[in-house]
Amino acid sequence: MTTEIPVIDVGSRRDEVARALDEACRTSGFFYVVGHGVDERLQRRLETLAREFFGLDEQEKSAIAMVHGGRAWRGWFPLGGELTSGVADQKEGLYFGTELGADHPRVRAGVPLHGANLFPERPAGLRDAVLAYLDAMTRLGHTLAEGLAQALGLDAGWFAEHLTADPTILFRIFHYPPTAQRSDEGWGVAEHTDYGLLTMVRQDDVGGLEVRTPGGWMAAPPIPGSFVCNLGDMLERMTGGAYRSTPHRVRNTSTTNRVSFAFFFDPSWEAEILPVPVQPTLIQRPDEEPRWDGASVHDFSGTYGDYLLGKVAKVFPQLGDQHLD
Numbered sequence: 001m002t003t004e005i006p007v008i009d010v011g012s013r014r015d016e017v018a019r020a021l022d023e024a025c026r027t028s029g030f031f032y033v034v035g036h037g038v039d040e041r042l043q044r045r046l047e048t049l050a051r052e053f054f055g056l057d058e059q060e061k062s063a064i065a066m067v068h069g070g071r072a073w074r075g076w077f078p079l080g081g082e083l084t085s086g087v088a089d090q091k092e093g094l095y096f097g098t099e100l101g102a103d104h105p106r107v108r109a110g111v112p113l114h115g116a117n118l119f120p121e122r123p124a125g126l127r128d129a130v131l132a133y134l135d136a137m138t139r140l141g142h143t144l145a146e147g148l149a150q151a152l153g154l155d156a157g158w159f160a161e162h163l164t165a166d167p168t169i170l171f172r173i174f175h176y177p178p179t180a181q182r183s184d185e186g187w188g189v190a191e192h193t194d195y196g197l198l199t200m201v202r203q204d205d206v207g208g209l210e211v212r213t214p215g216g217w218m219a220a221p222p223i224p225g226s227f228v229c230n231l232g233d234m235l236e237r238m239t240g241g242a243y244r245s246t247p248h249r250v251r252n253t254s255t256t257n258r259v260s261f262a263f264f265f266d267p268s269w270e271a272e273i274l275p276v277p278v279q280p281t282l283i284q285r286p287d288e289e290p291r292w293d294g295a296s297v298h299d300f301s302g303t304y305g306d307y308l309l310g311k312v313a314k315v316f317p318q319l320g321d322q323h324l325d
Contacts, residue, residue, distance in 0.1 A: 004028070004213075004218060005024075005028055005030050005031060005032060005211065005218075005220055005228070006020060006023065006024045006028075006031045006032070007031070007032040007033075007034060007223065007226065008020045008021060008024065008031050008032065008033050008034070009033075009034050009035040010033050010034070010035050010036055010140075010143060010144065010147065011034075011035030011036075011037070012035065014146075014147070014150060014156070015150075017147045017150075018147055018150035018151040019151070021144075021147045021148055021151040022151035022152075022280075025148070025151065025231060025235075025239075025242075025243040025244065026242060026243065026244070026280070027244075028211060028213060028244070028246060029230055029231045029236075029243070029244035029245060029246030030211050030220060030228065030229065030230045030246055030248070031228075031229055032223050032226040032227065032228050032229070033140075033144070033200070033226060033227050033229055034223075034225055034226045036140050036143075036227060037140070038136045038137065038140060038227075039136065040225065042129065042132055042133060042136065043133075043202055043261075045125070045129050046126075046129040046130065046133055046173075046261070047204065047259055047261075049123045049125055049126045049129055050094070050126075050173045050175070050259055050261075051175075051257070051259055052122070052123040053094070053120060053122070053123055053126060054092065054175040054257070054259070056120075056122065058078060060120070060122070061076050061078075061120070062076065062078075063120065063121070064076050064118040064119065064120050065077070065078075066081075066095060066316065068118060069095070069115070069118050070115070071110055071111075071112045071113070071114075071115065072097070072100075072107075072112075072113065072114060072115025072116060072117075073095060073097075073112060073113045073312065073316075074095050074096060074097060074115065074116070074117050074118050075094070075095060075118040076092070076093070076094050076095075076118075076120075077092060077093055077095070077316070078092050079091065079092045079177065081316075082189075082315055082316065083314065083315055083316070084187070084189055084190040084191075084192050084315070085190055085191070085192070086314075087186070087187075087190055088186070089186075089187065089188060089189045089190065090176065090177070090186045090187060090188045090251075090252075091174050091175060091176045091177075091188045091189060091250075092174075092175050092177075093172050093173060093174045093175065094172065094173040095170070095171075095172055096117050096130055096134065096170070096171040096172070096173075097113065097114075097115075097117065097168075097169055097170050097171065098114075098134070098168075098169045099116060099117055099131060099134070100114055100115055100116060101116065102115075102116070106269070111269070111305075112309060113168075113170075113269075113305075113308065113309075113312070114269075117130070130171070133171070133261070133263075134169060134171055134263075137171070137200060137263040137265070138167065138169055138265065140200065140227075140265075141164070141167065141169075141198060141200065141263070141265030142160065142164065142167075142265075144198055144200075144229070144265070145159040145160065145164055145197070145198070145265070146159070146160075148197075148198070148235075152239070152276055152278055152280060153278045153280075154276065154277070154278055158276075159197075162271070163197070163267040163268060163271045164197070164265070164266075164267060164268060165268060166268045166269075167265055167266060167267065167268060168196065168264075168266040168267060168268060168269050168304060168305075168308065169263075169264070169265065169266070170263075170264040170266070171261070171262070171263050171264070172261075172262040172263075172264075173259065173260075173261055173262075174188075174189075174258075174259065174260050174261075174262060175257060175258070175259055176188040176206075176208065176250060176252035176257070176258040176259075176260075177252065177257055177258075178252055178253075178254055178255050178256055178257060178258075187249055187250065187251050188208065188249075188250040188251050188252050188258070189249060189250045190249055191212065191247045191248070191249045192247060192248070192249070193232070193233055193245045193246065193247050193248075194230060194231075194232040194233065194245065194264065195232050195233050195234070195264075195266065195307060195308055195311050196232040196233070196234050196235075196264055196265070196266025196267060196304065196308070197231070197232050197234055197235050197265055197266050197267060198229060198230075198231060198232060198235070198264075198265045198266075199229060199230050199231075199232060199262060199263065199264050199265075200227040200228075200229050200262075200263045200265065201227060201228050201229070201230075201260055201261065201262050201263070202227055202260065202261040202263075203222035203228060203260050204222065204258060204259050204260065205222050205224075206222075206252060206254050206256060206257075206258040207219065207221050207222055207254070207258075208250050208251055208252045208253065208254070208258055209221075209228065209248060209249075209250050209260075210248060210249050210250070210251075211230075211246055211247075211248045212246060212247040212248065212249075213246075217249075220248070230245075230246055230248060231243055231244060231245050231246070232245055232264075232266065233245045233297040233300075233307070234266070234267055234273050234297070234304060234307070236297050237273055237297040237298055237300060238273060238274070238275055238276050239275075239276060239279065239280055240275060240279055240280075240298070241298065242279070242280040242281065243280070245297065266304060266308070267304040268304065269303070269304060269305040269308075270303050270304075270305060271303060271304050272302065272303055273300065273301070273302070273303070273304055273307065
């Protein structure tokens with residue numbers, strides 16, 4: 001399969017990985033990773049279990065609806081239950097994060113987006129598969145952060161030392177039903193950027209992900225054995241725009257269900273988002289259009305937790321009203 005989005009073997013020599021990451025981050029802000037070592041059997045098992053869950057009736061799924069997750073912001077949301085730019089997405093999903101017990105200091109303090117995950121009674125095994133996947137993808141996130149640090153001319157451990165010693169880990173399993181077969185129907189998820197450092201997505205074989213480029217929208221088709229990765233707003237902010245947080249969107253125009261795993265490897269909750277100490281040369285991009293939301297990530301100052309809360313309250317306003325005050 002050919003694609004304009006680069007494919008990077010993270011099992012290659014470190015200097016080769018760093019050079020490839022630097023090029024990808026300066027241009028498309030997207031890349032595929034292979035050679036990552038994440039167990040394919042675990043991925044397939046988790047997809048099978050996720051499809052089984054999404055096939056249940058809504059009454060059973062609603063037993064772990066997000067409203068039951070409270071401030072932890074975990075659980076299931078129905079089709080149309082998430083907003084992008086104020087418009088309902090044509091997808092349903094499961095929200096997970098780092099599994100934290102009631103005795104964790106942030107849970108005791110009532111910090112939003114921290115706490116225990118919600119798992120259904122059926123299918124059996126979903127809990128174990130999700131927690132194993134969280135562990136595996138967190139390790140990959142640290143590996144990629146090392147490569148990004150070297151790409152920026154920093155010590156390999158710079159992110160771990162300054163931003164990701166205790167990363168904010170969020171994991172979403174999305175189900176896009178085949179409801180958007182006409183060009184005028186809604187998006188599975190409309191144009192948006194991600195919030196943090198790095199997103200790693202496992203796609204099934206359906207396709208539907210599109211990336212915005214200076215020349216227009218470009219498909220990011222599934223490549224077997226890969227994760228498609230993109231940068232978040234914080235990395236663009238930290239590099240002064242040299243590394244790009246690229247808008248993307250999804251529409252399932254097939255006649256079958258699409259399931260994807262979106263794993264977010266982001267700065268620690270309390271980390272202040274500051275410029276990296278070695279600023280890369282900014283590539284001039286003539287005729288570049290304004291961001292999709294009319295905002296600028298370079299206007300933000302504060303902690304990553306501040307930035308994230310301001311974003312997620314717009315995605316689920318009804319939950320934000322109840323649980324983020």
